[in-house]
Amino acid sequence: MKIDILSLFPEMFDGVLKSSIMGKASEKGAVTFKVTNFRSFTTNKHNKVDDYPFGGGAGMVLMPQPLFDAVEAMRQTHRQKPRIILTSPQGKPFQQHDAEDLAKESGLIFICGHYEGFDERIPQHLVTDEFSIGDFVMTGGELAAMAMIDSIVRLLPGVLGNETSAVTDSFSTGLLEHPHYTRPADFRGLKVPDILLSGNHEKIAEWRHRESFRRTYNRRPDLLNGRILTDQESRWLTEFEHQKEK
The missing domain is CATH 3.40.1280.10 (SPOUT methyltransferase, trefoil knot domain)
Structure with missing residues (x-):
């Protein structure tokens, strides 16, 4: 370019x-x-x-x-x-x-x-x-x-070291990006969620999707307007709304 x-x-x-x-x-x-x-x-x-x-x-x-x-x-x-x-x-x-x-x-x-x-x-x-x-x-x-x-x-081919980085950025998927953690797993008693240490990549992917959806709902609910929700996202939305009413 x-x-x-x-x-x-x-x-x-x-x-x-x-x-x-x-x-x-x-x-x-x-x-x-x-x-x-x-x-x-x-x-x-x-x-x-x-x-x-x-x-x-x-x-x-x-x-x-x-x-x-x-x-x-x-x-x-x-x-x-x-x-x-x-x-x-x-x-x-x-x-x-x-x-x-x-x-x-x-x-x-x-x-x-x-x-x-x-x-x-x-x-x-x-x-x-x-x-x-x-x-x-x-x-x-x-x-x-x-x-x-x-x-x-940063979106040009070969620019980022990890080609998946740009794909999962906030807004690229229509949602804000999920939370990130790194070492140590326990810092001053503040612990990384157990799921991220489990090695179960399917469950980790589901957790990241859920937390991405939760963060978007809490911080930028306008991004959900007009979004076609999956069945799982619809269930999460109902759950988050119930939690907010309590």
């Missing part, structure tokens, strides 16, 4: 793209990153990329010319037509299925905004996807882009 990032502050990405999973993914050749300051594409004699909004109002708005020219230049370096992603608090909420979808692409271009916003011709006529990582506003789109890129890159 080739990922281009257009930002006014490319130095923000230095540590993130070279560290941890993303750094290893790059070393393995699973992904290549290029961060470009789109100010270098402006034709404005004052090197500006923003201007006052028509009609008045607070703040500055990013002009279309630098970003259109930057994206058009980036497109030429991709073998296939890349998805162009705009980070914006007005975008649709970014979710795990979006990361899984984007991980199938050969190329992505991320546009990180700043100031009051974008000229509306950018989201309407340039980008293919507009995403938000939450109902809050940040200074710029760099941190949002980092979060999305991390969630995408």
Whole structure:
């Protein structure tokens, strides 16, 4: 995968793209990153990329010319037509299925905004996807882009050491992930559930499914809305509801 990032502050990405999973993914050749300051594409004699909004109002708005020219230049370096992603608090909420979808692409271009916003011709006529990582506003789109890129890159083949890790992550199955334990089995009197020490993999898998379902019911019941429950999950749901009523 080739990922281009257009930002006014490319130095923000230095540590993130070279560290941890993303750094290893790059070393393995699973992904290549290029961060470009789109100010270098402006034709404005004052090197500006923003201007006052028509009609008045607070703040500055990013002009279309630098970003259109930057994206058009980036497109030429991709073998296939890349998805162009705009980070914006007005975008649709970014979710795990979006990361899984984007991980199938050969190329992505991320546009990180700043100031009051974008000229509306950018989201309407340039980008293919507009995403938000939450109902809050940040200074710029760099941190949002980092979060999305991390969630995408870790899904690329060969990036994670254990290929089942991404499959069982929270949200990948529609449920939150089950609890995890490691050594020692008894820490200050706090013991690991006996089932995990039993060696019975079938029972362990059932326990993990049950605890995953319980955690989702307790913490994110909204994720169960519209879920087609198995017979076992229906029984667990009835049990959890009875326990909650007591």
